[in-house]
Amino acid sequence: MRPGGALPLEPLGPDDLDRIHAQALRLLAEVGTEVHDDEMLERLAGAGQRVDGTRVRWDADWVLAQLALAPASFTLTGRNPERRVTIGDGSLVMMPVGGPPFAHDEERGRRDGSLADHVELVKLAHASDLLPVLQSGTVEAQDREASSRHLAMDHSILRWSDRPFMVYGTSGEKARDGFELAALAAGGRDALLERPMTLAVVNPNSPLVWDGLMVTQLAACAEYGQPVAVTPFLLAGASAPVTLAAGLSVLAAEVLSGVAMAQLVRPGTPCLMGTFFTGVDMRSGGPSLGLPESVLATLAGAQLARRYGLPLRGGGGLCSGIPLDAQAAAETTMSLWATHLAGVDLAVHAAGWLEGGLVASYELMLDLELIRMFGWLARGLDVDEESLAFDALAELGPGGLFLAHEHTLERFRTDVFMSPLFRSQAHPTWEKQGARHLPAVAAGEWRRLLDSYEDPGIDAGLDEALREYVDRRTRECEA
Amino acid sequence: MRPGGALPLEPLGPDDLDRIHAQALRLLAEVGTEVHDDEMLERLAGAGQRVDGTRVRWDADWVLAQLALAPASFTLTGRNPERRVTIGDGSLVMMPVGGPPFAHDEERGRRDGSLADHVELVKLAHASDLLPVLQSGTVEAQDREASSRHLAMDHSILRWSDRPFMVYGTSGEKARDGFELAALAAGGRDALLERPMTLAVVNPNSPLVWDGLMVTQLAACAEYGQPVAVTPFLLAGASAPVTLAAGLSVLAAEVLSGVAMAQLVRPGTPCLMGTFFTGVDMRSGGPSLGLPESVLATLAGAQLARRYGLPLRGGGGLCSGIPLDAQAAAETTMSLWATHLAGVDLAVHAAGWLEGGLVASYELMLDLELIRMFGWLARGLDVDEESLAFDALAELGPGGLFLAHEHTLERFRTDVFMSPLFRSQAHPTWEKQGARHLPAVAAGEWRRLLDSYEDPGIDAGLDEALREYVDRRTRECEA
Numbered sequence: 001m002r003p004g005g006a007l008p009l010e011p012l013g014p015d016d017l018d019r020i021h022a023q024a025l026r027l028l029a030e031v032g033t034e035v036h037d038d039e040m041l042e043r044l045a046g047a048g049q050r051v052d053g054t055r056v057r058w059d060a061d062w063v064l065a066q067l068a069l070a071p072a073s074f075t076l077t078g079r080n081p082e083r084r085v086t087i088g089d090g091s092l093v094m095m096p097v098g099g100p101p102f103a104h105d106e107e108r109g110r111r112d113g114s115l116a117d118h119v120e121l122v123k124l125a126h127a128s129d130l131l132p133v134l135q136s137g138t139v140e141a142q143d144r145e146a147s148s149r150h151l152a153m154d155h156s157i158l159r160w161s162d163r164p165f166m167v168y169g170t171s172g173e174k175a176r177d178g179f180e181l182a183a184l185a186a187g188g189r190d191a192l193l194e195r196p197m198t199l200a201v202v203n204p205n206s207p208l209v210w211d212g213l214m215v216t217q218l219a220a221c222a223e224y225g226q227p228v229a230v231t232p233f234l235l236a237g238a239s240a241p242v243t244l245a246a247g248l249s250v251l252a253a254e255v256l257s258g259v260a261m262a263q264l265v266r267p268g269t270p271c272l273m274g275t276f277f278t279g280v281d282m283r284s285g286g287p288s289l290g291l292p293e294s295v296l297a298t299l300a301g302a303q304l305a306r307r308y309g310l311p312l313r314g315g316g317g318l319c320s321g322i323p324l325d326a327q328a329a330a331e332t333t334m335s336l337w338a339t340h341l342a343g344v345d346l347a348v349h350a351a352g353w354l355e356g357g358l359v360a361s362y363e364l365m366l367d368l369e370l371i372r373m374f375g376w377l378a379r380g381l382d383v384d385e386e387s388l389a390f391d392a393l394a395e396l397g398p399g400g401l402f403l404a405h406e407h408t409l410e411r412f413r414t415d416v417f418m419s420p421l422f423r424s425q426a427h428p429t430w431e432k433q434g435a436r437h438l439p440a441v442a443a444g445e446w447r448r449l450l451d452s453y454e455d456p457g458i459d460a461g462l463d464e465a466l467r468e469y470v471d472r473r474t475r476e477c478e479a
Numbered sequence: 480m481r482p483g484g485a486l487p488l489e490p491l492g493p494d495d496l497d498r499i500h501a502q503a504l505r506l507l508a509e510v511g512t513e514v515h516d517d518e519m520l521e522r523l524a525g526a527g528q529r530v531d532g533t534r535v536r537w538d539a540d541w542v543l544a545q546l547a548l549a550p551a552s553f554t555l556t557g558r559n560p561e562r563r564v565t566i567g568d569g570s571l572v573m574m575p576v577g578g579p580p581f582a583h584d585e586e587r588g589r590r591d592g593s594l595a596d597h598v599e600l601v602k603l604a605h606a607s608d609l610l611p612v613l614q615s616g617t618v619e620a621q622d623r624e625a626s627s628r629h630l631a632m633d634h635s636i637l638r639w640s641d642r643p644f645m646v647y648g649t650s651g652e653k654a655r656d657g658f659e660l661a662a663l664a665a666g667g668r669d670a671l672l673e674r675p676m677t678l679a680v681v682n683p684n685s686p687l688v689w690d691g692l693m694v695t696q697l698a699a700c701a702e703y704g705q706p707v708a709v710t711p712f713l714l715a716g717a718s719a720p721v722t723l724a725a726g727l728s729v730l731a732a733e734v735l736s737g738v739a740m741a742q743l744v745r746p747g748t749p750c751l752m753g754t755f756f757t758g759v760d761m762r763s764g765g766p767s768l769g770l771p772e773s774v775l776a777t778l779a780g781a782q783l784a785r786r787y788g789l790p791l792r793g794g795g796g797l798c799s800g801i802p803l804d805a806q807a808a809a810e811t812t813m814s815l816w817a818t819h820l821a822g823v824d825l826a827v828h829a830a831g832w833l834e835g836g837l838v839a840s841y842e843l844m845l846d847l848e849l850i851r852m853f854g855w856l857a858r859g860l861d862v863d864e865e866s867l868a869f870d871a872l873a874e875l876g877p878g879g880l881f882l883a884h885e886h887t888l889e890r891f892r893t894d895v896f897m898s899p900l901f902r903s904q905a906h907p908t909w910e911k912q913g914a915r916h917l918p919a920v921a922a923g924e925w926r927r928l929l930d931s932y933e934d935p936g937i938d939a940g941l942d943e944a945l946r947e948y949v950d951r952r953t954r955e956c957e958a
Contacts, residue, residue: 006569243868
């Protein structure tokens with residue numbers, strides 16, 4: 001094998017895209033999908049789809065007509081109306097990790113997630129200027145009852161941040177609670193419908209199964225006009241064939257059917273094509289993240305999203321590594337490159353993801369620094385009279401040292417990437433400072449970020465209305 | 480700041496390139512360079528350049544005419560003629576680290592480099608199929624006298640590997656020793672001239688100073704017809720202005736003047752445009768590697784190389800990190816992405832670089848695994864009937880699991896990236912296996928690679944001739 005200089009940033013040619021798309025439609029028409037929700041089955045039958053028990057065989061033309069109803073971009077507005085974020089305008093929007101049952105930081109170790117952890121992680125995300133959309137369930141509040149903890153987590157975002165957020169969801173009922181809370185903050189359901197504040201993810205049970213919880217959640221998103229990221233979770237070799245092309249056809253089939261259902265409930269519902277598609281470590285059966293399969297799947301998935309005219313949710317700072325060591329960092333960096341090169345619109349799990357997503361890591365500072373680095377790269381470089389600095393070069397001449405020159409002193413604080421984590425220092429200095437590895441350095445940094453958190457405040461009436469809703473529904477859910 | 484989806488893979492527009500090129504020629508003509516070698520000064524005066532003491536002011540047309548004499552690509556041939564590597568054909572050729580005074584591995588710790596370390600690292604590089612060109616001085620053999628150790632290091636490559644290599648060099652005299660040894664292996668100086676076996680790096684003392692040692696080495700390369708990578712070592716804010724555009728003009732001026740001198744000694748001498756250009760950590764004055772400045776400088780430097788029609792030496796697996804932790808791994812991964820995206824032809828320091836280049840790391844297995852990953856990415860993905868696997872999808876249908884399906888079992892050993900270092904495993908398994916961080920895992924892996932080393936063997940007559948030359952010259956150098 002010879003390492004190649006030319007990386008296929010668009011690994012699919014036009015014919016490849018055609019074949020994958022054609023197979024997706026064939027899967028939908030001939031194999032079909034399971035749909036485990038009676039109401040949706042009725043709707044689908046009413047729309048002329050072939051329904052046989054819970055198996056739906058989809059008409060290609062109808063599916064594509066439904067797809068055409070989904071907008072190419074949409075805007076989220078936080079409870080502070082100045083917190084507006086457009087998804088699908090060519091920029092990349094990052095979010096914190098979602099879903100980990102465990103939390104970890106260097107001081108307190110690995111532990112079951114708690115509501116206190118959730119609040120801290122919400123505050124950390126809010127204190128960062130790199131995460132304009134927050135995530136409910138950024139760690140699982142395991143100290144709360146499973147039936148009602150979604151309320152506490154959604155509430156903690158609305159209380160401690162004023163940004164748009166992804167609801168906890170996982171079922172139509174729980175998603176509705178998130179939307180109702182958002183409606184209180186938005187000034188009612190109509191206002192929320194007009195200016196979405198939240199979004200949700202639905203994952204089919206790949207391959208080709210839509211379970212009831214997800215279908216009701218999809219329907220709830222459509223009813224409330226909140227965007228939904230239809231995100232197959234595909235593992236090549238497990239929930240999909242081992243060859244990526246096959247998985248891409250499953251990805252397309254599942255996204256198209258999900259989008260079609262959302263449009264059926266309410267035409268115009270904003271939908272993202274989501275992709276969480278990677279390979280499997282055949283030694284353990286676990287997902288291998290940040291490795292070539294996941295990079296290629298991200299790049300190829302993005303080409304499908306562009307073909308379908310949908311904003312893309314994908315990528316993130318993903319890794320399989322368990323401790324925050326060289327493996328985790330290399331995988332995370334690979335994932336973030338894939339995210340940026342693919343042209344992803346929304347990256348969930350961009351910061352704080354560790355151990356294959358089982359752990360929300362407080363050492364998310366590494367992820368944030370990497371994200372900051374990519375932002376710096378995206379600025380490119382200036383070439384003008386000032387930056388060419390001919391006069392300084394002529395003045396100092398051959399052998400000149402620019403460290404103390406005015407041209408340097410005027411710019412180095414603002415024009416050079418400087419990071420608390422990424423340092424270039426002499427070995428003796430490093431030893432004198434305790435020979436610390438990066439996780440130890442990052443530990444200090446999240447404390448500093450948390451100290452910088454400023455409570456956005458909340459209107460007393462809204463505060464009370466949110467509490468009242470959460471208390472009432474918590475009692476109902478736990479009953 | 481908003482992270483951008485669109486990364487500028489070619490950060491310079493056509494006008495930017497023009498302005499940088501124009502300033503390079505203006506620097507050469509108006510400011511000039513120092514050249515600290517009487518013989519070269521005479522040659523340059525003879526060729527019509529304005530020489531004033533040691534200051535040379537260069538004629539733009541002459542410099543560009545000299546540049547046109549350098550070939551766009553060249554081939555290196557090892558002492559085993561089957562070890563042929565073309566540089567400049569669009570593929571990326573990787574080399575081990577060069578220059579570190581210290582060696583490090585987990586078991587033996589950080590220590591002064593020795594000849595024994597050098598031999599082990601040569602064997603490791605030879606045992607890998609990812610490093611087709613070797614590096615003399617991959618760690619400094621500090622247990623040998625400084626005046627003669629270059630002979631022992633060059634010799635150790637010719638003895639333990641049969642691949643082309645970069646000579647130790649650092650002066651005309653030392654480079655000549657490397658070339659004479661290679662000539663013995665090639666069957667004489669004429670054969671070596673016809674089929675180069677080695678190459679060398681020359682670094683001007685940036686900005687704009689050509690010291691005597693480097694000029695004599697440049698001349699030696701030209702005389703022996705061995706390719707030379709003219710490689711300014713530029714630090715934005717120290718040896719160059721803090722703005723990258725200015726440094727790029729210095730880079731161009733230094734490369735153009737170096738190439739012109741090489742062509743003056745022997746027209747047609749293969750030259751690479753080399754670039755080692757990054758920012759400075761203003762807290763310590765050390766080079767910051769793998770950060771945005773170094774990525775942008777690599778991408779922009781590649782555009783200059785293409786404009787000048789020279790193969791590009793640049794990038795590598797560079798990092799500032801001291802231990803092999805998350806910092807080092809993230810920086811290395813950033814550097815390798817820049818290397819691949821820039822279209823670098825030859826990456827020196829691709830494997831084994833740690834601590835800003837002060838340490839040759841035996842845990843180079845991480846670098847090799849990353850390089851293997853990029854090779855995997857470069858293959859792209861197949862979309863055909865077999866990989867689309869419609870039959871397997873239809874057979875298993877919705878909810879099917881592909882882990883044990885024939886389609887998976889037939890392919891997962893060969894078609895899926897699997898790595899001893901990058902694992903996806905459960906936390907309890909990881910704990911049971913000692914909760915090891917990546918450096919500890921890599922430590923086992925370099926032992927395994929070393930065990931797989933096969934001595935390529937050496938002709939008895941050549942073996943004796945090399946020893947005789949090394950012994951004689953060692954005595955002369957140490958006298």
